[in-house]
Amino acid sequence: MPAAFALMDCNNFYASCERVFDPSLANAPIVVLSNNDGCAIARSAEAKALGIAMGEPAHLRRGFYDRHGVRLFSSNFALYGDMSRRVMETVKMLAPGGPEDMEIYSIDEAFVRLDGDVPRDREAWARNLRRIVLRWTGIPVSVGIAPTKTLAKIANRTAKRDPSCAGVFDLCAHPDPDAVLAATDAGDVWGVGRRHAAMLARHGVRTALALRDLPDVFVRSRMTVTGLCTVRELRGVPCIPLEQAPPPRKSILTSRCFGRPAHTFGAMAEAVAAYACRAAEKLRALGLAASHVTVFVMTSPHAEGEPYHADTTTAGRLQATDHSAALMALARTCLERIYRPGHRYKKAGVMLTGLERADARQQALPGLTPGAGDDERGRDLMRALDAVNAKWGRASLQYAGAGLDKPWRMRQAHCSRRFTTSWDDLPEAKS
DNA sequence: TCTGGGGTCCTAGGACCC
DNA sequence: TCTGGGGTCCTAGGACCC
Numbered sequence: 001m002p003a004a005f006a007l008m009d010c011n012n013f014y015a016s017c018e019r020v021f022d023p024s025l026a027n028a029p030i031v032v033l034s035n036n037d038g039c040a041i042a043r044s045a046e047a048k049a050l051g052i053a054m055g056e057p058a059h060l061r062r063g064f065y066d067r068h069g070v071r072l073f074s075s076n077f078a079l080y081g082d083m084s085r086r087v088m089e090t091v092k093m094l095a096p097g098g099p100e101d102m103e104i105y106s107i108d109e110a111f112v113r114l115d116g117d118v119p120r121d122r123e124a125w126a127r128n129l130r131r132i133v134l135r136w137t138g139i140p141v142s143v144g145i146a147p148t149k150t151l152a153k154i155a156n157r158t159a160k161r162d163p164s165c166a167g168v169f170d171l172c173a174h175p176d177p178d179a180v181l182a183a184t185d186a187g188d189v190w191g192v193g194r195r196h197a198a199m200l201a202r203h204g205v206r207t208a209l210a211l212r213d214l215p216d217v218f219v220r221s222r223m224t225v226t227g228l229c230t231v232r233e234l235r236g237v238p239c240i241p242l243e244q245a246p247p248p249r250k251s252i253l254t255s256r257c258f259g260r261p262a263h264t265f266g267a268m269a270e271a272v273a274a275y276a277c278r279a280a281e282k283l284r285a286l287g288l289a290a291s292h293v294t295v296f297v298m299t300s301p302h303a304e305g306e307p308y309h310a311d312t313t314t315a316g317r318l319q320a321t322d323h324s325a326a327l328m329a330l331a332r333t334c335l336e337r338i339y340r341p342g343h344r345y346k347k348a349g350v351m352l353t354g355l356e357r358a359d360a361r362q363q364a365l366p367g368l369t370p371g372a373g374d375d376e377r378g379r380d381l382m383r384a385l386d387a388v389n390a391k392w393g394r395a396s397l398q399y400a401g402a403g404l405d406k407p408w409r410m411r412q413a414h415c416s417r418r419f420t421t422s423w424d425d426l427p428e429a430k431s
Numbered sequence: 432t433c434t435g436g437g438g439t440c441c442t443a444g445g446a447c448c449c
Numbered sequence: 450t451c452t453g454g455g456g457t458c459c460t461a462g463g464a465c466c467c
Contacts, residue, residue: 029436033435037433039435040437041435055435057433058433058434059433059434060434075436107467113441190465190466191465193464193466195464196464223441224442226441226464247439249438251446252437255435256439257433257435260432279434301434302433302434
């Protein structure tokens, strides 16, 4: 029997993370909000049962949340990222083929290659994985098993939704796989988004089964080669391999809505400088350097009576750099080109591209002076900056240009503590 | 007061080359 | 009553993912 794929997916991951550290949340409806406390991005089972939708704007539902005792949380990515690391380390230990046979797909999902051909063994492995992950991390997970990654996604949905599965479903061992596909909406297939789902519906294709049986020519012409991959995977032909090593990054983005609109060049310059610094920190953490900086700005698309305004531009340099000040300077150049007075800006972002490994950078031509920060002193300064902030917390030491009071900073009114990554955030011991 | 952040890939079309 | 063929690179826009 050919290899099978298992997909491990954490149940209501962010809500489950909050629950691990607060027993009073055991059976409560929990909603985790996006940055800026804007929309609901994760819900516990109890919150889903109340009809709270993914992505709904929270400010429209405050009264409803209060009435039903919904516990609200600002997103706490320091906590979720660390809990994810613990879950993934555990899965890695239990992968039958070793760590090479595991792919961390997202913050709460991992694929594992399973070679055993005895269905009972596969299911027993999955049940053991669930038990150990729950015991070691407190996070409940579900496991779907199938011949391809796309089918494993579908199997995982079944594992989550059908209580008789108790968290594990092996599509390879199911007597009637077509029935499972017939019970899955085409739009719920991995790789089929809203637009393609609507297009398919116009052609009478509503289930994963109907999508699977579509002619290749139709799929290729309307959904490109990626759609064809998806359809072949539904037929049980593996087209999407396990990614052992994460592919090299092509861009790094830091963008945020402002807690309050920014309407001066000074405020915008501060925000853009702060985002450029944050992006530079991510860059150095990955051991990369960037040659180009893109800045975009926009006003709120929701504000009535105000014209929507958005613009973007890019500036570059000959040699890639990982120096904060050099990248800030490029970002400022971009902002000067696109800033228009008179607008209430709601969001800005800084993207770094032209990424190379910092230790194997293309050198400038002889005779050209290196850009600011590309010498030994510049590298020492960045090492010191990162070391201080690693020890004392993010932005303990920062460029003044990134702003001190940051009136545009995002709102996070409901944040839980960073229980697992910050000693200062541990609750006081009661004696 | 008021609607997230961070990514990737594919295609079409234009500019440019010989 | 007439305008090649073949290629690369870049960009904008669209679609998808969690």
